[in-house]
Amino acid sequence: MKIAILYSNHTPLLSYNDDWLESFFDIKNIFVKKYNVLELNLFQSQRILFEYDYIVLLHSTNSNSFTLPKLYRLGCLNFRKAKIIYFVGNEYKLMREKINFAKLNHIEYIVSQLPQDTAEWLYEKTNSKIISLPHALNAKVFKSINSFEDRIIDVGNRSYEYPWYLGDVDRVKTLEFLDKLDVNLKLDISTNPLKRFNRQEWANFLNTCKFTIASEAGSSFLERDDKTRKLVNEYIDKNPDITFEKIYEKFFKNYKGESINGKCVSSRHFDAVGTKTCQILLEGRYNDILEPNIHYLELKKDFSNINEVIEKMKNPIHIKEIVDNAYEYVMDNHTHKHRIKYLFSEVMK
Known part of the structure; x- marks a missing residue:
């Protein structure tokens, strides 16, 4: 299995973005490669659509605005081999745009930070499979040192x-x-x-x-x-x-x-x-x-x-x-x- 992880530049003060990005590289026996969407050229953007089995769009690609390449935002994601796993960030703003993005591009999987029942309500007008996946512990960084x-x-x-x-x-x-x-x-x-x-x-x-x-x-x-x-x-x-x-x-x-x-x-x-x-x-x-x-x-x-x-x-x-x-x-x-x-x-x- 080959997975492309797409992320965007983000402030180091929002460290959960790094936690999620790093977590995919702990998967064994799977090829994973990350791409900063702000650095993708046209050729790379096209190649990703067909080279991978799954494309993961992390929260940082859409939290406060969509930073995906224009090629993707205009519907070209529909011409792909890969299935898309769409992590939605900041699920309290720009929801119309985020929901429409899923519908326009026939996203297979929406990953929500919200409880499952809440997420099902929010995204019920998409045809995506909704997966509740709240934040978690990065035990490598957040560990007890002092009594x-x-x-x-x-x-x-x-x-x-x-x-x-x-x-x-x-x-x-x-x-x-x-x-x-x-x-x-x-x-x-x-x-x-x-x-x-x-x-x-x-x-x-x-x-x-x-x-x-x-x-x-x-x-x-x-x-x-x-x-x-x-x-x-x-x-x-x-x-x-x-x-x-x-x-x-x-x-x-x-x-x-x-x-x-x-x-x-x-x-x-x-x-x-x-x-x-x-x-x-x-x-x-x-x-x-x-x-x-x-x-x-x-x-x-x-x-x-x-x-x-x-x-x-x-x-x-x-x-x-x-x-x-x-x-x-x-x-x-x-x-x-x-x-x-x-x-x-x-x-x-």
Whole structure:
């Protein structure tokens, strides 16, 4: 079997792109070659269509825009021998374009980060086979180096505020939780883009943290046509001083459009599991992978259990049980090796 992996240039701050790219080269007895789509010439673009059994389009080729060669974007992918495995990135924006791309090019397999039922709804108007393949642990990079007792930061994180068109401010709520903690705890939290880390720096940072705090990724109001996202962005452009509360009141409180909850587990959740950093996560589904108070400390969105969470943070025996449970479970079931094995088991059916 011969596989061509197509990817695009991406910021080193989004290290999951590297995780997925590297994971395909761990497959034994299969020829795999990678191509940066921004460097493909016309001859290479044509040759790939017929030389390989499968063409994998990774998230970076379509996350914020399509970076594929013009030849591919205009429908020439239809003239191919290879079957296409299409990893869709950022499944909360440009969904009309991403869905139409799959339909225009008769894509055989759509790989989604979303839970299977959510992905089936999102892509139901394509004829593609839908494969839910959420992020996973890169155990080669994200591993525990420092013991819990030797970590110098009590709660640490790097993040950024999600755009308001997603319909919630869950990430802001995680920051509000920090205001309730003991003032003597050492915190290292930032939403400043200039203070974010590359992959190895992030792994090193997590190894200095006892706890990290996060929420699910994705949209609370996932649409197939991006209608509300565009309206919210236009409204903010015209009203730059608007608050989220007013945005929510106008666009989401009495929402009557066609949408579904598009929240999902993210790569950062698995990164923390690998470094044995205890996670405090806002309540959510997390693709039905991570279980509350078994793999992480669950914080209710209304903070109704905040005192309980704070008390659990003071119990090192309980915290060790949480991080060990999460680590053993993920190592046994949710590494990139597991994901790639599952992907091809579905493709070969």
